[in-house]
Amino acid sequence: MDVTAQSVWDNCLSFIKDNIQPQAYKTWFEPIVAVKLTDNALSIQVPSKFFYEWLEEHYVKILKVALTKQIGESAKLVYVIKMENTYGNKQPFTEKIPSSNRGALKSQEVDVPLNNRSPELKNPFVIPGIRNVKIESQLNPNYSFENFLEGDANRLARNAGLAVANKPGGTSFNPLLIFGGVGLGKTHLAHAIGVDIKDKYPEKTVLYISAEKFTQQYIDSVKKNNRNDFIHFYQIIDVLIIDDVQFLSGKSGTQDVFFHIFNHLHQNGKQVILTSDKAPVDMQDIEQRLLSRFKWGLSAELQSPDFETRVSILKNKLYRDGVEMEDDIIEYVAKHIKTNVRELEGAIISLIAQSSFNKKEITINLAKEIVEKFVKNTKREVSIDYIQKVVSDYFQMDVSTLQSKTRKRHIVQARQLAMFFAKKYTKASLASIGSQIGKRDHATVLHACKTVDNLSSTDKQFRKYVEDLSKKLSL
Template identity: 75%
Template structure:
């Protein structure tokens, strides 16, 4: 009784499944379809050139044993690649012949090729022609959990990151989205997760990439008609870390492809870690279907470090560099640089360098000079408390009344204006603004900001309120 291509391939799959992991089977063999059986040659359809090269490199021996058991000696395998062009139109089936088998130009079959030793490709993003996929995780070994100091401002984000690192894909924190302002440690935590995963689970594939670089790779893949290869590459990653995900805002093509990659990873128990300078609810020009997925797991905010945390950061830096500093100088620097850990560490580095090169002690005078001359933002940033104080004073109401549930017209007006300036001046999320100004939700803050913006254009007196307050904030 003659065998069909489907039955031969099904028997081969049964053998393959018994010899590899379930995840590898789902990723590399389930998408394959049998096309035809011609004598001792079985044709199978693979989704892309990337699939073909991966099978050839990693599973050719297993396939040879399986096919020989079914067909006998002299078994041959034909890879049929279904290509997709940049416009999404399907091209006719083409049969792929590896360069090692092209001595007979008219041949359409692929004998099982012998393995060739090629140099490892450290760059994971050169999609065409990948032979031995050795992914460089792109992680910075300096960013570890050990040197990320915990404080009240980052405790949730750090604890969640540790949980994910110890059990990637196995917690409810998937995706884990870490958000907060510039220089608060988002990238540090993202790298720390990746490094710990690689240490605890050496077999897992970890990849860190910035959203900008991801976007550029997608553009290049589309221009070279390698979009499928691009998608398949990212679908094999076990832990995908994307930094500054908000930068895909307005980029529809990139959002579409990331949506499919995200779905595949999430459905297969892979871990996704994202960082952003804002919470999902505050992101603009990103598809709702993506935003809803960003909210599936945990969104953990990194707030500005409190005074105690800033002191701990300075002391840790000094300890690592073997430098001592008087408490009054520690207090001075920590009280002046409040919003950005990066600037805080930069000031300490400058302070140590000046002391070392000039062979002088670190004094309060030197600290004042450094804070003044070397910190980009040495002026204390305006806080939510500052904004509420200024607005309450301007409208002659108490802060308690501003934060109350009062619906008096003058109180509502002051509250809306305070929310407006909080959004304009600070990098605080809408959720945090609402929580600080009367326990409101983010939608109330957004509504208030729209009202203030509209009234500025139509109401002359209202516009004067805003102008007067802008001057007061500049004077802080």
């Protein structure tokens, strides 16, 4: 490394450090490496194109002043962008972006006058070719604290959410992990926290995203060789809400990048909110270092609401929709649909619809008819353990035999059927299914599902296995 380049840059940093916030300095200047000094042009290496664009948009003036103080009016700055070595090349790619002759820091790559640069953040939703677009929060304003009714089953999670909304990043609830079964309001509460933060702190950048979409963005960034842009985008979010974080199960690359993003946000006092269908201790195929961070803050469970809360939820729903209904009918619905708020509201909507379309009065008998159909038609979510037990019992073997390494045909077929039904009846990833059924990988599960499909269409006896097991698991 050229000592002169380093000394010039150190002097520039000393000036910059005295004139900007410590956190901004740490985020945007500490990662920069001085490369060389040639003919009044200082070359510095930055981690990504996004990083370079952010510097030019937000710190171009202070960089120009600092460099001019050190080199003089003819000072120029050349950015060397270190490209992510995604495809296993031994040498990193670099791209040089020289300054123009008009003075420091006018990039030839981005042909926009400095004073017209938009200060808005870049969004990886539009990769490739990151553009100046405003980050939309992706929040649903209909999900609010007002219509998330408090009860014994959700009091801890709701109150923790309110505390986070009042002081994002400033409580011990960071991260806040909200977990619970299907339809209990995890997504609703996560949105409500985000909506409340946006109301109280409009200057904060809040982003809600599903873990599935986050994973897809990461995959796209790797394909397009702009992984660093992806990381830097997420590192400047103030409040990051990731829904269904269990979807990261078995995805080691996505877990690794999320680990680094999480660390950066947490260390910089930014708020992270996660939702999951299970507690951290029950998450399969999530790296221990990530699980340990999930446990840093608060894990709050949403449980099935009690009878009184279910009645309140229904009354609130009817009030918001401007519909009146007798108390005994509301209580009948609340008594018979117990486990899922989504199903509870769905039943009352069906009841209102039947009454409106068929011009029937809403009576207890109509409520019984609707609830009976609704409960009957609602698929019960089964666990992978339960599926393995049903399949093992059907073939008269132990679960340990089904999970064993043996290649005996009838055991292999039983194992493949268990994998097939696990994919059909649960939301678990292929990697998670494989891990729980004999510690296989996702490719084995994928092969098993294809084999079951093929045999079902060609083998009469095998088709009967599938039909019998389907009936047992659908009961």
